[in-house]
Amino acid sequence: MAMPSSDVPWVEKYRPRRLSEIVNQNKALEQVRAWIEAWLHGNPPKKKALLLAGSPGTGKTTTIYALAREYGFEVIELNASDERTYEKIERYVQAAYTMDILGKRRKLIFLDESDNIEPSGAREIAKLIDKARNPIIMSANHYWEVPREIRNKAQIVEYKRLSQRDIMKALIRILKAEGVTVPKEILQEIAKRANGDLRAAINDLQTVVSGGIEDAREVLAYRDVEKSVFQALAQLFATDNAKRAKLAVLGVDMFPNELLQWIDENLPYVYYKPEDIARAYEALSRADIYLGRAQRTGNYGLWKYATDMMTAGVAVAGVKKKGFVRIYPPKTIKLLTESKGERSLRDSVVKKIMSEMHMAKLEALETLNILKAIFEHNPDMAAHFVVFLDLSEKEVEFIVGDKEKAKTIWGKSLNIHKRLKEERSELKEHVKAAVETAEVKESEEKVEEAEELEEEGISEEELEKAEEEMEAVEKEKKAEKIDKPKKKGKQATLFDFLKK
């Protein structure tokens, strides 16, 4: 496997230049073309804004730039989380009054992350859409999170997640262009893990190619566990916007202290000026202080501030290196703080919490921390959780982190088990006794009945026969009842007729 020639991010290097090169979004592209052509034919569409909605890395931004190139627009890219967005849009919308849509320098306004628009600004932006004389295209991951005022004014175009096959094809095309090869099973792994996000897949491919095959296996092994941490950190290190940085790590199923280790490990590759690196580390150390305090006091509300410091605090620390940033797993630190055994214990406890308490993974991780506090301070309640979650002794030891305390809780849980067992067997006894009484009663009744028959000189067979006959008579009666009304009706009409 050859080393790549430069560190230009491949997602940029291989971004499709033309609409026709965009993979597997034909339906969406048809709508986009029809909408822009309506503008160009001097007949602006009813919905003056277009909202491209879909998962990350499916081609939304690519569509806008390819569209602009093909139809001759200049793209004015604005970010919804920028405080001055409204002001900027207004400037362009006003300018559009005097701008000839068919002229050479026509502009297309691109509002990225429109699911991030503050509710206060949404009404104003909606008004600008009404006034707009040039196309406004917005993009969002979830269209339902775009403020309603804006959503109602936009034509929604949905982008689908790309299939594993689409992703494989795109990766192979890049490898051919780079003149490098990667074993097929690794390509398949990358395509599988990308979960429909071609950007993530291309970034992984570049990571793998730049690090060599052995490294690739290791990185991919981590990806198994840390599904999206690579993606999240790539986003975090690509922005100097505090809000975007905070959003980048949402959905990473990791404890904040682990996330801190990942950021810590990768910081020196992101900033190059010593003073920027120092500032970023200062933000990290503050995050660490909050985390320590949360652990000591049990006030997990502090996690939020810690996460803000390690994301937003780091993102605004200075000027970042341009180009592709390779993300490294924090191997050494991780090995020191959490062994493989501990990790698997944590995973099994989290799984039990998820299934017994009907929780998503993130929620379960938070609950695990609450359980840790309970296990440390309240062994009686802890014992009930042990029974409820069906925890093993090792899992209890992992949660409480202290052998003696674990023993006490485990002992108490055994007592609860014993009590429950006793209660259950007591209940069983009750049920058994009740059934027996009912059976005795029934057999007593049967004996009584037999005695009566004997007294009257009727044999069992004769009784059965008599019962069968009675049943037959009953049936006959019923059949007659059903037929009768019909006959009656007929007779009545005939009778009437004769009367006439």
Ligand SMILES: Nc1ncnc2c1ncn2[C@@H]1O[C@H](COP(=O)(O)OP(=O)(O)OP(=O)(O)O)[C@@H](O)[C@H]1O
């Ligand atoms: N459908 C596609 N066809 C070809 N390349 C694609 C496609 N989707 C994504 N890519 C590749 O992935 C990269 C990222 O795509 P793009 O920026 O268009 O994603 P996006 O949908 O705008 O994501 P986000 O919501 O995160 O902004 C592009 O540079 C391109 O290389």
